[in-house]
């Protein structure tokens with residue numbers, strides 16, 4: 339990794355180190371005092387005794403440049419720290435909380451950024467005097483808006499990543515999520531910006547000194563030296579050249595180091611929906627329903643989005659029940675509402691979503707719980723495994739820290755016990771050498787191993803229901819089967835229920851007991867998995883089955899694609915949403931939406947498939 343930094347980085351870092359060291363050790367170095375007039379002619383050119391020559395008053399320029407570095411670097415460090423201390427918390431708040439906090443902070447920030455820097459500097463110096471402390475305050479305050487922008491941007495991009503959602507799913511509090519998940523990631527761009535900020539401040543201090551608004555004579559500053567030397571440009575150019583070149587090289591070095599660090603740590607952003615705790619508002623009164631004696635019951639779950647194009651019913655009245663020791667598969671094409679259904683159940687929806695219906699966990703209505711009350715359920719009772727284990731794990735924290743987290747938060751285990759338990763969990767999901775894996779980072783593991791880690795995290799507190807949202811989609815085919823087999827084994831061992839979400843029927847066919855098929859946010863078929871797969875009643879289920887490869891397909895069997903595209907949820911067709919793509923559709927299908935009828939098998943179709951039709955279709 340260090341080799342990737344290149345020679346430019348090392349040269350720059352070396353130069354910064356040299357200047358820093360010289361500034362720190364100026365008093366003990368064999369240098370003349372910066373204000374001492376030496377014997378000999380003034381404006382003397384460079385010599386062995388005075389490598390940078392002497393100035394108009396016969397003072398050693400090297401000494402003055404070295405002492406000047408103290409002011410320039412001191413102001414740089416002070417102003418950057420001040421900007422960071424004020425700007426970073428504001429940026430974190432704006433990026434994480436968004437809404438009102440974001441609007442207010444960014445509005446004030448924009449006004450601050452628009453305020454003329456020089457007027458501000460002049461005002462402060464006029465009232466408070468030109469000294470080191472005031473220059474640091476001026477430049478630190480002027481840097482705050484840039485820090486706010488940078489930290490807000492980094493927070494925004496990380497707060498919507500899956501590992502933050504994963505922490506939420508485990509019931510972590512906002513402050514903890516910010517500190518453990520967001521801050522380490524924001525620290526990466528912030529540290530590289532600190533170097534660039536140093537360069538900006540050094541130049542700014544130089545400009546202020548040039549205008550006489552910085553630390554006053556006789557204390558030398560680089561800007562002040564350039565100002566003094568400019569009158570000697572023709573007779574003794576070395577007086578102005580020496581501080582200019584040192585300042586130029588230092589600014590260039592800080593920029594280069596900052597830039598190389600940024601390039602090295604640049605993690606490609608992955609765009610994801612912003613996910614926040616839903617502000618649940620029930621759009622319409624649900625029909626009365628009985629609370630059943632089962633582990634998980636979803637009743638008329640609805641997730642709607644009010645968009646500029648109209649109301650999008652991403653989930654529209656989904657109901658099901660699930661018992662311990664059983665697996666429910668939720669299948670459907672991309673965009674059919676599977677993920678939104680799971681997020682509705684977990685109470686983790688984008689802020690723009692409106693949720694309706696009820697979800698009962700052992701008879702306890704989860705939708706009646708506040709976000710704070712939901713935290714006690716997320717993790718201990720409801721576990722979640724996400725599609726892409728790379729984005730579900732925090733790249734800058736070790737596996738050990740991440741698997742221990744739910745154990746420490748929910749089970750209040752000490753660091754040591756949590757690590758021992760984490761190792762045991764890793765072993766239980768089939769990870770060889772758990773002790774070593776605990777010390778590793780996500781990128782050091784294969785995709786299959788990473789998914790095992792996220793499963794271990796989801797299982798840490800012994801949940802009653804495990805939600806697996808497309809857990810194998812990001813893995814290659816040979817690993818897919820291993821992960822599903824593992825989920826099945828864990829379900830048996832822990833006697834929990836599993837909700838398995840997939841767009842691929844062939845993946846879930848073997849492992850599911852019950853299945854619900856979703857299309858355009860609604861359940862179009864529901865029933866025992868074996869029956870639904872063997873004898874689908876709804877043409878959409880049949881089409882999905884025909885589009886999925888099967889082991890008993892004859893060689894060179896052509897898979898049938900489903901013609902057309904899923905409907906635009908902002909403007910769904912008036913009748914059955916699948917009608918425009920259905921080979922069996924008749925007039926009534928386009929005009930009237932079929933209800934979900936339940937005659938032992940539930941399906942939403944005016945003309946359900948009979949066994950003869952199925953054998954012709956296949």
Ligand SMILES: Nc1ncnc2c1ncn2[C@@H]1O[C@H](COP(=O)(O)OP(=O)(O)OP(=O)(O)O)[C@@H](O)[C@H]1O
Pocket residue numbers: 611643645650652670671672673674675676677678679688690841907
């Ligand atoms: N923030 C949002 N604003 C408006 N509509 C949204 C938003 N998020 C999701 N949707 C709508 O919800 C629908 C269902 O999305 P969801 O992610 O649940 O689908 P999915 O079946 O899980 O698909 P995939 O397998 O691709 O994740 C999408 O088609 C989209 O129209």
